[in-house]
Each structure stands twice: as C-alpha cells, then as structure tokens.
Amino acid sequence: MKIPEKSRITQGQLMFFVIQTQVGVGILSLPHKMQATAKGGGWISTLIAGLVVQVIILILWALCRRFPSDTIYSFLPKITGKLIGNLLGLAYIGYFLTSAGMILGLFADVVGKWVLQTTPRWALLLLTLLTCIYLVKEHIRVIARLFVISSFTIIVMVILSLFGYAHANFTYLFPIMEAGWWNIIKAANEALFPLIGYEVILVIYPFVEGKSGGKLKAASLGNLLISIFYTFEVFTSLVIFSPAVMPAVSEPLLYMLKGFSFQIIQRIDLIFLSLWIFIVSTATVSWLYMATVGLGHFFHGGEHKKAVFYAVFIVFILALISQDPSISDLYDRVIKISHYAFVVVLPLILLVFSYLSSKRRALVR
8 A cells, every 4th residue: 555645644743643542531530440449559550551551562563564554454354364354444443433432422421520511412522523523534644743732731731730749648659559469450450441542553554654663662652651641640649639538539630620729720620621622632533533544445445534424423423322321331341342352362363363374475485
C-alpha cells in the first residue's frame, strides 16, 4: 500500500497520537479504584500497568514491522487467509467502535454529573460527536497536528493538580504494602484499561515516517509520559484524601480541585474538567479514526471519510444506551475481554504465525 504524502506523519506526531489516545475518561476515577484494591500502594500498581503496556507495545511493534506498508486490516489476510483475515478485521472495527462508545458514554456521565446536570444526554453526545466529525474526516496529518497542540493541556492539568499539595498528608500512603503484592498486582490489572489506546499503532504504523526503531521509541515515549502522568495523579489523590474518605470519593481529582479558589478563579475543578473534555474528545477522534480506516478499507475503496457519518451514528447509539447501568456494566466486561483478545492474545498469535509462515516460504525456496 502506497501512502500519499499528505497522509504521512512524523515519529514525534506518533508519540502525541499515542498520548492522546491513551488519555481518556479513566484518569478521573483511577485513583479511587487503585486505593480500593491496593491502598497506599495504588501508585505502584499504575507503574506496573505502564510496564505491562510497554511489553504489549513491543509485541504490536514487532507485528507491524513485518508489514511496514500495511495497516492491520490489510496484513491480517496475508497471515490468516482472506476470509478469516477479513472477519478479524471487521471484529477489530467492532472493538474500536465499542471502545469509542464506552468512552463517550462515561464522558457524558461525568459531564452530566459535574457541570450540565439538566442537559439531556443525547445533546451532550451530539455536540461532542459533531466536533469529532469535523476532525475525523480529515487526513491523519491534520489530526496529528491537533493532537500535538492538545497534548500540552496535560501540562496544565498537572500544574492544577499541584495545588493539592498545599494540603498533602504523606502519612496516608503508609504502610505502602498494606494491601500486599497480590492486591497491588490485581490493581495493576485494573489500571491497564484506563491506559488502553496504544493499539492505535496497529492502524497508523504505515503512515509514520522513518525506521521501525524510531517508531518504537516514539510509541514507548508516549506510553512512558502517560504512565508517569497517571501515576502522578494517583499519588496526588492518595496523599490528599485519607483512606477513610477515599472510598466515598468517586472522582478524587475533581473533588480535590473543587475545594480551591482564587480571587479571579472560583472553580478550578471546572477549568480542569474543561481541559479533560478537550482531551477526551481527541481520544474519541482517535478511536473513530481507527474504525473508519477499517470501514473505508472494506467498503469505500480506502476512503475513510465516507464511513465517518454512519460510524459516528453507531457510536452515538452505543453511548446513548450506556446510560442504563446494566448496559454500562456489559460494556465494561466486553471491553476488558476484547482488549485482552484483540490487543494481547491475537497479536501475539499473529506474530508467531507470521514468523512460521515466512520460515516455511524460505524452506520451499
């Protein structure tokens, strides 16, 4: 597959692409979940999750570098055959669309709870998706340029979080190993899911300029920065809220910032939330782009923009019905299973098969 010049991005832009796809709704509730299982060692769980993600990135990179000019949709048939490969490609599209729907649904829950309590859910979703449509239909270079700019909002989020240290109590962390290593590892498994998004490599790898080693470094650096960011936010929440209070605080970062105000700015939490909304919107764009590239590959002769409108409609419906707690729980289970299947197990199997098939062809020759 020949990549046109306007669809190429730099390795630095790949890094920001990974960053923007990984940062999603999970950051707000992650400290609460980490403390519930790992207690004061919750920040260690986040670091472990970041290391596990790095191993998975190595697997995805090793698979993609064997087919440097193909997205996952075009190299799957080369490994498994046309029928199975196309079916798996469609399954990946379903995974990406479901992930986008879940992220958007959680986004609507938080915004509806904290800011726009009387605004209908459909209106929140529609306004967000209309913004996403404008960007998703563009070439990847345009999307990547916005991602570079929007990534700097994370720095502002970190600065806002630093205000919390005025009331920090580091004794809340101790004993750090109170929950034991088993629970810390168990919490690390939970922390994996807020970090999802690095699988974007499977779709955008051929669009990135440069050698494969540089692409690995860019994706790894993006994951490193987000892992540090998540660990910092978890650590901050753990030293601000006591172990007795944390179980009752579902979004610790927002509750922490809500208690701060200045003469000019009264609600710092709303500023933080505004930045977070921007970041979640870009994450949704990334998931939609992954899905529409696949839909374009199968149904529109490679023109992903032709699939944008009905892909957005599917995501809108998925996010709208997720208001039902039973549907939301079902999404959560499906995403967890799908993540392990499509991002860990299947790429590893495909990598082994690709090596075996190449050796078989070499022996035949």
